[in-house]
Amino acid sequence: MPPSSSTTTAEPMIVFDGVVKQFGDNVVLSELDFTVAPGEHVTLIGPSGSGKTTILRLLMTLEKVNRGTIHVGGKCLSHMDKGGKRVPADDKYCREVRKRIGMVFQQFNLFPNMTVRGNLIEAPCRVLGLSKEEANARAEELLELVGLSGKIDEHPTRLSGGQQQRVAIARALAMRPDVLLLDEVTSALDPELVAGVLALLRDIGETTDITILCVTHEMGFARDFSHRVMMFDRGKVVEDAPPSELFTQPREQRTRDFLRAVLDRH
Amino acid sequence: MFDNLPRIVSVLLEGLPETVIATVGGIALTIALSFGGGLALLSGTRAVRLLARVYVEAFRGTSEVVQLFWIYFVLPVLIGFQLVPLWAGVLVLGLNHGAYGAEIVRGAVQSVPKAQYEGAIALSLSPAQRMRRVILPQAVVEMLPPFNNLFIQLLKSTAILSFITVPEVTRQGVQVLVPNFGSDIVLIFVVMLLIYLVLAVLITAVMRLLERLAATKVGRRPSSVARERVDDLGGVAAGGGGAS
Amino acid sequence: MSPLWDWDYAWSILPDLLRALVVTIQITLLGSLVALVLGLVIAVLRRARIPVVDRVLWALVEFIRSTPLLVQVFFLFFVLPQFGIVLSAFVVGVIGLGVHYATYTSEVYRAGIDAVPRGQWEAATALSLSRSRTWTGVILPQAIPRVLPALGNYVISMFKEVPLLIGIGVVEVVNEAREIASETFRPVEPYTIAGLLFLLLSYPASMLVRRLERRRAAV
Numbered sequence: 001m002p003p004s005s006s007t008t009t010a011e012p013m014i015v016f017d018g019v020v021k022q023f024g025d026n027v028v029l030s031e032l033d034f035t036v037a038p039g040e041h042v043t044l045i046g047p048s049g050s051g052k053t054t055i056l057r058l059l060m061t062l063e064k065v066n067r068g069t070i071h072v073g074g075k076c077l078s079h080m081d082k083g084g085k086r087v088p089a090d091d092k093y094c095r096e097v098r099k100r101i102g103m104v105f106q107q108f109n110l111f112p113n114m115t116v117r118g119n120l121i122e123a124p125c126r127v128l129g130l131s132k133e134e135a136n137a138r139a140e141e142l143l144e145l146v147g148l149s150g151k152i153d154e155h156p157t158r159l160s161g162g163q164q165q166r167v168a169i170a171r172a173l174a175m176r177p178d179v180l181l182l183d184e185v186t187s188a189l190d191p192e193l194v195a196g197v198l199a200l201l202r203d204i205g206e207t208t209d210i211t212i213l214c215v216t217h218e219m220g221f222a223r224d225f226s227h228r229v230m231m232f233d234r235g236k237v238v239e240d241a242p243p244s245e246l247f248t249q250p251r252e253q254r255t256r257d258f259l260r261a262v263l264d265r266h
Numbered sequence: 267m268f269d270n271l272p273r274i275v276s277v278l279l280e281g282l283p284e285t286v287i288a289t290v291g292g293i294a295l296t297i298a299l300s301f302g303g304g305l306a307l308l309s310g311t312r313a314v315r316l317l318a319r320v321y322v323e324a325f326r327g328t329s330e331v332v333q334l335f336w337i338y339f340v341l342p343v344l345i346g347f348q349l350v351p352l353w354a355g356v357l358v359l360g361l362n363h364g365a366y367g368a369e370i371v372r373g374a375v376q377s378v379p380k381a382q383y384e385g386a387i388a389l390s391l392s393p394a395q396r397m398r399r400v401i402l403p404q405a406v407v408e409m410l411p412p413f414n415n416l417f418i419q420l421l422k423s424t425a426i427l428s429f430i431t432v433p434e435v436t437r438q439g440v441q442v443l444v445p446n447f448g449s450d451i452v453l454i455f456v457v458m459l460l461i462y463l464v465l466a467v468l469i470t471a472v473m474r475l476l477e478r479l480a481a482t483k484v485g486r487r488p489s490s491v492a493r494e495r496v497d498d499l500g501g502v503a504a505g506g507g508g509a510s
Numbered sequence: 511m512s513p514l515w516d517w518d519y520a521w522s523i524l525p526d527l528l529r530a531l532v533v534t535i536q537i538t539l540l541g542s543l544v545a546l547v548l549g550l551v552i553a554v555l556r557r558a559r560i561p562v563v564d565r566v567l568w569a570l571v572e573f574i575r576s577t578p579l580l581v582q583v584f585f586l587f588f589v590l591p592q593f594g595i596v597l598s599a600f601v602v603g604v605i606g607l608g609v610h611y612a613t614y615t616s617e618v619y620r621a622g623i624d625a626v627p628r629g630q631w632e633a634a635t636a637l638s639l640s641r642s643r644t645w646t647g648v649i650l651p652q653a654i655p656r657v658l659p660a661l662g663n664y665v666i667s668m669f670k671e672v673p674l675l676i677g678i679g680v681v682e683v684v685n686e687a688r689e690i691a692s693e694t695f696r697p698v699e700p701y702t703i704a705g706l707l708f709l710l711l712s713y714p715a716s717m718l719v720r721r722l723e724r725r726r727a728a729v
Contacts, residue, residue, distance in 0.1 A: 103633075109632060111633070111648050113648070126643050175637065175638070274716035329672070329684065339697040340702060419577075422579065429676060455589060459582075477546070
């Protein structure tokens with residue numbers, strides 16, 4: 001069972017240290033510090049534009065920090081050690097660090113020029129160096145997990161949104177990542193498909209020890225899936241607490257306002 | 267190595283009037299044929315449509331050099347008198363690019379939203395009034411970027427008039443300068459290419475100005491036209507295209 | 511007076527014209543190869559946005575696109591030997607045509623590459639795919655099929671531009687027609703047949719491209 005709070009003796013899996021990110025004059029994250037323990041499930045909530053997705057994109061090195069550092073599994077994302085000196089990370093180093101991180105996108109981003117199988121074995125074969133047989137075995141196993149065993153030779157464009165997102169989840173898991181980033185994975189789905197995908201994620205959360213960072217508007221899911229919920233507003237952590245506390249007795253006015261607005265909508 | 271530069275420039279500039287006349291004349295004929303051909307392609311009369319289609323496909327389907335030689339060497343046999351080389355050239359440039367232009371006009375007219383037709387009909391405008399007062403002013407905005415490409419294409423094509431002895435810039439360079447200033451060959455070509463580049467930039471400048479005018483006239487910001495340029499590239503691909 | 515069109519004469523010159531047509535097609539295909547490969551290289555290089563390289567490539571592409579192919583061909587033909595590079599007119603033609611059209615195909619590729627959603631790049635990054643594998647496995651397989659019709663149109667354009675090489679003495683169809691006409695003093699048949707040969711090949715080819723275009727649009 002993963003740890004239930006951030007006060008753990010093990011070395012943290014993710015460390016944000018004084019992270020600043022701005023696009024032009026627009027400061028998205030200001031002096032952000034937090035850590036995530038191995039195996040912990042953390043959900044980021046907050047109004048749109050509060051910087052939640054940016055955190056995931058920084059972790060995936062899709063964006064670069066302006067200031068501060070991010071460590072994943074003890075390795076810095078932006079800099080590397082070269083002959084004892086700290087130099088900006090090169091492409092090869094980035095790829096090495098990235099191997100331990102998987103991401104599932106809002107819009108699935110499956111490769112339409114490949115079948116489901118192609119999507120699932122591409123990176124394991126090319127990046128991890130698995131043999132075709134190993135990668136295929138892994139793909140079949142994962143498709144069974146996400147409940148799409150029969151679809152391995154389908155084209156992703158022929159699948160429903162919910163099915164595509166399951167394939168995307170399987171694709172990320174095929175890399176056996178230490179960290180999984182879930183970026184509003186149900187936002188693009190029709191309402192009736194949401195529950196299935198969330199059930200799958202709960203299942204993955206219970207049966208693996210992957211560290212999971214999740215941005216979502218599904219408050220019910222956030223409540224029973226996460227060990228910790230972080231409320232963001234304007235690039236800052238407003239409140240950081242276990243869901244049992246944050247959802248029932250939020251300390252901050254801004255959290256209360258946000259939760260009321262979200263719950264009203266549903 | 268620049269000792270002969272003044273001579274080289276002056277000999278090449280002697281060809282400039284012919285190049286400019288061929289370009290401007292060709293563009294004028296192209297515009298006339300583009301609108302004539304383009305509207306004919308949309309005509310309600312089948313025979314007119316067919317005729318326009320034959321013109322467009324015949325000139326887009328054959329090589330411009332063949333067209334040039336055909337009009338310069340074959341046509342005189344059929345009609346009994348020789349054309350002045352420069353005017354034969356203008357004729358071919360206009361006929362050839364007019365065929366591409368006709369497709370541009372047709373496409374632009376068809377791209378005007380159907381609601382505009384219906385609005386014009388609702389005001390009981392005659393078909394001619396609908397076209398002239400409502401449809402064309404909007405279509406012209408769409409046409410200008412591809413026409414810019416087409417005109418630059420035409421400018422580049424004027425070089426082939428050197429094949430029928432028109433003393434334009436390319437012929438001046440290759441026939442007069444190359445045999446006499448062999449050691450300055452790089453310089454000759456650099457100056458020659460720069461002359462064409464300047465002319466191309468001029469055409470683009472004029473067309474951009476027209477684009478801005480036309481865009482404000484239909485209440486659009488010019489930037490939206492500029493963005494569409496990219497999409498036009500594929501559209502006028504067959505022989506179209508050009509500097510943008 | 512002899513008739514305007516003499517069928518016997520027309521038949522007699524057809525074999526020579528067809529032989530020259532083969533040369534035209536060879537140059538078209540080889541030139542297309544240059545244009546398709548070089549254009550792709552330019553498009554991919556420009557996408558990398560290397561500061562100085564990008565400006566230089568942009569300027570070069572605009573310059574080549576804005577000046578006549580004929581002058582560029584003459585340039586290669588007369589200038590290269592000065593640097594000790596002596597190539598046959600055929601090869602100069604292939605290079606000239608190929609490089610000129612590479613500037614067009616590079617724009618076509620660029621449009622195709624830009625049309626691939628950003629999420630595809632991001633997903634490739636998230637899976638740690640290497641730069642080259644992202645291009646060959648993910649981006650280009652999506653970008654190229656989209657632009658095939660546009661590329662096809664440029665190949666047809668190149669075919670029709672081959673007669674420019676008359677200028678440097680390549681014996682393609684129109685040059686052959688010109689030689690026949692000057693030997694026999696009968697221009698009507700050779701030039702008309704030359705024109706028809708172009709129409710005969712390029713019209714069906716552009717029909718094919720149009721069909722491809724429609725099929726792409728339907729998908």
